[in-house]
Amino acid sequence: MVFTALFLAVTLTSPALAHPMPNSVVLLNVHANRIDAELQIPLVELQSAWGHAVNDSSAGLIARLGPQLRQYLKTHIRPQSPDGRFWTVSVGELAVSETQNPINGVYRELTAQVQMIPPRMDLPRMDLPGADTPTNADVRQFTFYYDVVLHQVVTHKILVSVRQDWERGQLAEAEPVQVGTISLDIVNNRILPLPVNLESGSAWTGFKAMVKLGVQHIAEGTDHLLFLLVLLLPAPLLVASGSIRRWGRFGGVRYGLRRLLLIVTAFTVGHSVTLLLGSLNWIRLPSQPVEVLIAVSILVSAIHAVRPVFPGREAWVASGFGLIHGLAFAGTLANLQLNAGPMALSILGFNLGIELMQLFVIALTIPWLMLLSRTPAYHYVQVGGAVLAGVAALAWIVERITGQSNGLTRAVEQVVVYAPYVLLCLALLAVYLTWSISQHQQNSTSHTNAS
Amino acid sequence: MKKVISFSLLLVGILAILFACQDHLMNPGTGGGTTGPGSLTGGPGMGGGMGSGVDIASSLTVTATMSTTASTNSSCATSTGLAKVVCLAQAFEATLSSTQLSTVQLAYNLTNAQKWSNLPAGLSARYGVNLASLSTAQLAAFRNLMVAVLSLNNSNEGYDEMMGNLVADNVLYYAGGGTTYGAGNFYVSILGTPSTTGLWELLFTGHHYTQPYTFNGPAGSGYTPAFRGVEPTSVVSNTATGQSYQSMEQERVAFAAMLTGLSSTEQATAKLSGTYSDLVLGPGQDWKFPTAKSGLQVGTLSAARQALVLNAIKLYVNDLDATTAATVLAKYTSELANTYVAYSGGTSVTSQNDYIRIDGPSIWIEFSYQGGVIIRDTPHPHSVWRDRTTDYGGTK
Numbered sequence: 108m109v110f111t112a113l114f115l116a117v118t119l120t121s122p123a124l125a126h127p128m129p130n131s132v133v134l135l136n137v138h139a140n141r142i143d144a145e146l147q148i149p150l151v152e153l154q155s156a157w158g159h160a161v162n163d164s165s166a167g168l169i170a171r172l173g174p175q176l177r178q179y180l181k182t183h184i185r186p187q188s189p190d191g192r193f194w195t196v197s198v199g200e201l202a203v204s205e206t207q208n209p210i211n212g213v214y215r216e217l218t219a220q221v222q223m224i225p226p227r228m229d230l231p232r233m234d235l236p237g238a239d240t241p242t243n244a245d246v247r248q249f250t251f252y253y254d255v256v257l258h259q260v261v262t263h264k265i266l267v268s269v270r271q272d273w274e275r276g277q278l279a280e281a282e283p284v285q286v287g288t289i290s291l292d293i294v295n296n297r298i299l300p301l302p303v304n305l306e307s308g309s310a311w312t313g314f315k316a317m318v319k320l321g322v323q324h325i326a327e328g329t330d331h332l333l334f335l336l337v338l339l340l341p342a343p344l345l346v347a348s349g350s351i352r353r354w355g356r357f358g359g360v361r362y363g364l365r366r367l368l369l370i371v372t373a374f375t376v377g378h379s380v381t382l383l384l385g386s387l388n389w390i391r392l393p394s395q396p397v398e399v400l401i402a403v404s405i406l407v408s409a410i411h412a413v414r415p416v417f418p419g420r421e422a423w424v425a426s427g428f429g430l431i432h433g434l435a436f437a438g439t440l441a442n443l444q445l446n447a448g449p450m451a452l453s454i455l456g457f458n459l460g461i462e463l464m465q466l467f468v469i470a471l472t473i474p475w476l477m478l479l480s481r482t483p484a485y486h487y488v489q490v491g492g493a494v495l496a497g498v499a500a501l502a503w504i505v506e507r508i509t510g511q512s513n514g515l516t517r518a519v520e521q522v523v524v525y526a527p528y529v530l531l532c533l534a535l536l537a538v539y540l541t542w543s544i545s546q547h548q549q550n551s552t553s554h555t556n557a558s
Numbered sequence: 559m560k561k562v563i564s565f566s567l568l569l570v571g572i573l574a575i576l577f578a579c580q581d582h583l584m585n586p587g588t589g590g591g592t593t594g595p596g597s598l599t600g601g602p603g604m605g606g607g608m609g610s611g612v613d614i615a616s617s618l619t620v621t622a623t624m625s626t627t628a629s630t631n632s633s634c635a636t637s638t639g640l641a642k643v644v645c646l647a648q649a650f651e652a653t654l655s656s657t658q659l660s661t662v663q664l665a666y667n668l669t670n671a672q673k674w675s676n677l678p679a680g681l682s683a684r685y686g687v688n689l690a691s692l693s694t695a696q697l698a699a700f701r702n703l704m705v706a707v708l709s710l711n712n713s714n715e716g717y718d719e720m721m722g723n724l725v726a727d728n729v730l731y732y733a734g735g736g737t738t739y740g741a742g743n744f745y746v747s748i749l750g751t752p753s754t755t756g757l758w759e760l761l762f763t764g765h766h767y768t769q770p771y772t773f774n775g776p777a778g779s780g781y782t783p784a785f786r787g788v789e790p791t792s793v794v795s796n797t798a799t800g801q802s803y804q805s806m807e808q809e810r811v812a813f814a815a816m817l818t819g820l821s822s823t824e825q826a827t828a829k830l831s832g833t834y835s836d837l838v839l840g841p842g843q844d845w846k847f848p849t850a851k852s853g854l855q856v857g858t859l860s861a862a863r864q865a866l867v868l869n870a871i872k873l874y875v876n877d878l879d880a881t882t883a884a885t886v887l888a889k890y891t892s893e894l895a896n897t898y899v900a901y902s903g904g905t906s907v908t909s910q911n912d913y914i915r916i917d918g919p920s921i922w923i924e925f926s927y928q929g930g931v932i933i934r935d936t937p938h939p940h941s942v943w944r945d946r947t948t949d950y951g952g953t954k
């Protein structure tokens with residue numbers, strides 16, 4: 108989080124030519140019927156504009172001057188619709204934090220969460236059925252009268268960017284898109300408002316972006332995939348009879364596919380449930396224990412792949428751990444702070460993306476595992492894969508508890524890049540062994556015929 | 559046997575695919591290149607580069623070598639005026655290696671000329687070579703050039719003011735600024751071929767100091783936009799010579815004298831309603847002079863008070879060599895009655911956000927007292943001298 112803030116501060120600073128004085132930054136989060144804005148205002152400039160020693164004694168600033176600050180901000184933030192009516196502005200959470208960039212060094216800034224709502228179009232619309240229902244006002248076109256600090260400190264600059272615009276498929280994960288700068292028109296010695304004209308989007312664009320985000324989440328989320336793949340490793344095998352439980356021979360294609368389908372479905376059901384609940388903010392767990400539990404889930408399925416710990420109950424385990432993985436997915440969605448409609452579509456799209464990517468990887472992997480599981484070599488693939496996954500899981504557990512990366516987790520990151528090659532080798536090995544076994548069988552058959 | 563052959567074929571296949579893919583993976587990473595000015599401008603090599611600083615020993619060598627003002631050049635001694643500057647610029651270029659020359663000698667255009675800033679080169683890249691990269695002989699040739707275009711034997715003005723700034727930047731290295739600061743981080747470039755008839759520019763720029771000289775033969779010359787600032791504002795000492803500098807203090811005092819010399823009515827007229835935490839027409843704000851002038855018209859003042867305005871102006875114009883300065887000053891003096899002074903903050907020029915502006919038919923000077931980045935809680939000056947007609951020699 109600190110890193111993100113730093114990154115923003117650096118990237119949003121105008122081209123490095125002058126400015127020993129830090130800029131203000133306005134980050135817009137565009138919703139269907141409102142805009143949430145985050146303001147970042149350097150206290151040194153705010154003090155020059157507003158006084159009250161906000162920079163000289165910034166400790167306890169919000170407690171001391173919260174109401175006055177909110178009033179001041181409201182006076183100087185006045186978005187206006189094309190029909191001339193001003194929007195309703197309310198100032199929410201205020202916070203003071205320290206930030207820095209190479210040009211300005213360390214400085215303190217005020218962060219303010221501001222909500223801007225355009226007036227409703229509640230004029231009677233005779234041309235429409237249900238004429239008296241107010242239609243959604245347009246949040247995408249307005250004149251942004253914003254002169255916080257700038258009304259007095261004429262050398263101040265305000266960079267306005269869109270950080271999130273769901274309907275345009277722009278999510279907060281991407282870099283903010285700059286809308287423009289508000290500053291003194293030096294030649295004419297006046298401060299002009301910023302005309303904002305955001306391209307219109309659609310629910311479909313937002314939905315597509317969420318599917319993409321889901322796909323990306325799994326593609327980059329090594330831990331989620333590893334859990335599922337390792338759990339699937341022993342799926343085609345039967346449990347051997349004997350005093351010590353161990354994995355036995357191939358149980359047949361039908362048996363393998365049935366178990367596989369069951370496990371994947373159970374995992375999906377599990378993470379869908381918590382994704383839904385988490386996204387709606389009905390449950391919220393701190394991310395650290397969730398991340399640790401995800402690593403533990405890999406370890407458990409790795410152990411199971413070596414020796415059957417819970418044979419026949421894989422589906423239950425998959426759904427149980429699915430609940431945990433879903434919580435991690437939910438964090439991403441909850442952060443978007445969307446309205447009910449877009450949120451429902453987001454949950455659907457995001458989950459669909461997760462599913463698509465999951466199925467894609469399974470479709471790429473499972474045929475070869477099924478082929479291999481009919482050969483004696485499978486034992487090595489199964490145990491080798493499980494041991495590697497187990498080691499990675501242990502490394503992640505340590506990393507996620509201590510909060511520090513270690514050599515192993517860094518190695519995993521580098522090795523993951525080569526996963527396609529491993530898959531290729533696996534495929535070639537599977538094809539080769541299957542072919543050689545069938546050759547062998549043919550040979551022995553022809554031999555028998557000949558005799 | 560058959561098995562062995564087929565297995566080796568398989569292995570070879572796997573390896574071949576692996577290598578093919580590897581190559582494919584590697585390719586996007588390579589490419590790229592070094593940043594420099596646009597290729598349309600005559601393709602200079604590396605620009606100033608970001609972040610790559612200069613060790614303090616090199617910076618101290620630079621200030622030591624630059625400390626003397628006696629010219630070591632004899633071949634240009636007989637020339638005068640522009641011919642002498644051209645001769646010394648050529649003599650400087652003659653000392654450079656072909657690589658250095660291709661970095662220093664760039665095409666003349668506004669884009670290249672605008673590559674200056676008040677920031678250290680490590681935070682805002684410059685073109686040309688930095689002083690740390692020059693040998694003693696090359697540095698001496700550069701010094702001979704600067705000695706000819708700046709005024710001499712003028713304490714804290716002209717060449718002395720520039721030296722004071724270089725020495726101050728060495729102090730910033732020790733004050734926690736690190737290798738981004740120091741005299742070695744100042745850059746010289748020559749835009750266009752030096753000649754007595756054509757358009758070319760000598761640009762010397764670094765932290766808190768930029769001085770361009772744009773020459774265009776008989777069409778005239780320009781010596782702005784020139785940036786002056788300094789940090790620390792306290793007295794700094796040249797470790798090589800023991801000489802002390804306080805390069806912008808005279809300017810600050812002259813502005814304070816100008817403002818406090820006004821009557822309270824005049825002060826009220828001169829006072830701007832806005833607050834200025836920085837310069838308005840700093841780097842990157844070219845050709846944006848306000849249409850209307852603000853403040854107090856100098857022509858309405860008593861002769862004594864007009865002289866105080868001119869005193870402040872002289873501290874900028876008289877940085878140039880005496881002959882050039884006299885011409886420029888004559889123009890500004892003739893336009894003095896139609897020149898305006900304005901200020902914001904206090905009249906004693908001691909606090910952050912104290913701001914002064916002199917805006918005439920030609921002249922534009924701003925002085926801003928502002929918070930520092932390396933030295934905290936002590937204001938330091940930023941100042942720019944521009945000319946409404948001859949900025950960049952008139953190139954727009």
